[in-house]
Amino acid sequence: MKPRRDERKRPVEAPRPAQNSGVVLRDSAFEAPAPAPLDRLLRDHYAGASWNDVRRLVKTGKVTVGGSLASDPAAVVRAGTPIAVRMAAPKRAAGPVTQDAIVHLDAHVVVVEKPAGIATVPYEDERDTLDRLVQGLLRKRARPGTSVAPLGVVQRLDKDTSGLLVFARTTTAKRGLQQQLRVHTVHRRYLALAHGDVRSETFRSRLVDDRGDGFRGSTDNPLIGREAITHVRRLESFGVATLVECRLETGRTHQIRIHLSEAGHPLVGERVYQRAYEGPVVDAPRLMLHAAELGFEHPVSGLPLSFESPLPADFQGVLAGLRRKA
DSSP states (O other), X not given: OOOOHHHHHSOOOSOEEOTTTOOEEOOEEEEOSSSEEHHHHHHHHSTTOOHHHHHHHHHTTOEEETXXXXXXXXXXXXXXXXXXXXXXXXXXXXXXXOGGGEEEEOSSEEEEEEOTTOOSSOOTTOOSOHHHHHHHHHHHHSOTTOOOOOOEEOOOOOTTOEEEEEEESSHHHHHHHHHHHHTTOSEEEEEEEEESOOOOEEEEEEEESOSSSSSOEEESOTTSSEEEEEEEEEXXXXXXXXXXXXXXSSOOTTHHHHHHHHTTOOBTTOSSSOXXXXXXOOOOSSOOEEEEEEEEEXXXXXXXXXXXXXXXXXXXXXXXXXXXXX
């Protein structure tokens, strides 16, 4: 017999056993005692819980940090930030990826508008990733009995970043796009909200996977790391934050986030590279970074292709709030 409607909505009070460690995980609310990654704070809070236990809590939408739903178990949480765990919270659903997300499609490439909250490619136990979801959309478009090859990944966007990116559908296209990225001829323009009063500037540094504290960052050693160049232009200032455009010459992991954070202006919604920031923090539901423009030469025909993506609603909401206060 199906439960009555009111029974389905009733919070589940009984604790649930964790799958890996056998530790009972209950609803809880506490404050971060010191700056630390979210998964470590949860593991310290739930004595005996495994790393998989606490990371699963985050990935299934059971954890909020400062009132916002957490999405990254490794995000660093500031001391004193409220953390809440609600076991009865509904499982996080992947962001909407419909046929409308495909902005260009031909036999060699597909350009997609990625929503925030979806990883570009599989990571750990994530399954509903953008490459797989888009491949599913292409299967629906294909004629019955026609096979759809796996997509070739040539660029990535962070999970909480929205906007345009391109997948290759053939080996020829993948090689051509990779070469354009290698020689910096792909046009990529991002819009971002960064804390503080940001001035127009070009950032050049060598980025390494571990700058000595376990995080990616810049190094002064010319013999290690890879060159990263980010052109930042100030668009609109609100005092506590600034709307900027970022043009990439290179495409290193977390390049925009690192360069602005190291300059003292971590992005609004940043959870990893904001550790040293002591100014007023602007609340946001996710990282305020959007890939607004993408341009490249078609890897087979050679024709120039250019695409634009408007700011999504969550970004516009934070921007409107800053304008009202300013």
